[in-house]
Amino acid sequence: MTTSRPHTLFSFGTLMDEQVQTALFGQAVPTSPASLTGYTTRPLPITDPSVIATSGLDVHLTLRRKYGAVVEGAVLHLTDQDLAAADAYEVDDYARRRVRLSSGESAWAYLDAKPLRSAARIVVVGDSIAYGRCDPRGGWTAHLAAEHIAANEGEHRVFNLAIPGSTLLDVSEQTPGLLAARLPDTLMVAAGINDSATTPTGGDALPHVTDRLDALAATASSHNARLVVAGPIWLDEERTHDYEGLRFTEERALSLREAARSWCDENHIDFLDLWDPLHKRPDLLVDGLHPTPEGHLALYQHLNTLNR
Structure with a gap:
């Protein structure tokens, strides 16, 4: 029974x-x-x-x-x-x-149902793509911040705390100490692509992605913040090759995407899928991994359609 x-x-x-x-x-x-x-x-x-x-x-x-x-x-x-x-x-x-x-x-x-539409104070944590690497204007996060703050100068804030090279383990360990001073109501996690990479030592972080997301969910809850998970972008593995000792493949990135999406579905967490805007658009990637300024703009425009 x-x-x-x-x-x-x-x-x-x-x-x-x-x-x-x-x-x-x-x-x-x-x-x-x-x-x-x-x-x-x-x-x-x-x-x-x-x-x-x-x-x-x-x-x-x-x-x-x-x-x-x-x-x-x-x-x-x-x-x-x-x-x-x-x-x-x-x-x-x-x-x-x-x-x-x-x-x-x-x-x-x-x-x-649109998590960023109802937000006021957004903290973004993540890796070099969230940081805005290869875009002198600050990447998709800067575009998001400009529009979000302009909508309500008195109450809206966006804090980009992304650090290039970060894994989800790094983010889950560093984020708890960063939130209190910023009074976030929304925690947006845009990381994980580094967890999908294979390394010369054969380490595999993908099986631990859900554990890292569990920790970040607990951190968000402790600050009365809504957790939002941004999925990985498409990458052009023909151009990434060995990147600073890491090897990125589309298959592994897709595995990360599915793991994050499934975890979000199971835990009633918001998942924002960023795969499609750059899919099969190598011209929007500088090195096969990092978006060009135009690529960052395309990501922002996609995010905007998901939250308006």
């Missing part, structure tokens, strides 16, 4: 309504007051007729990040079946993610 697991879900909107609960779960469910620090709300127009029929509203609320703000709501205590019903009720604009309540406890909540 399969036993249903208990789940806690933070609600700040229509799921707190007993009529909505009865329609979804067959009855009102146990609830307790709760709050979420570091968030505020904004209206979200709803077009799905079934959702409108259940809630009686064509405008719901969605969360966005704001330092110092607090959203009051309640924690719903749900079964597996209840949680599945709640997932089916929420429209595609929402994604179920883990949040840290003001009490310090962890719970599910429905956040904006």
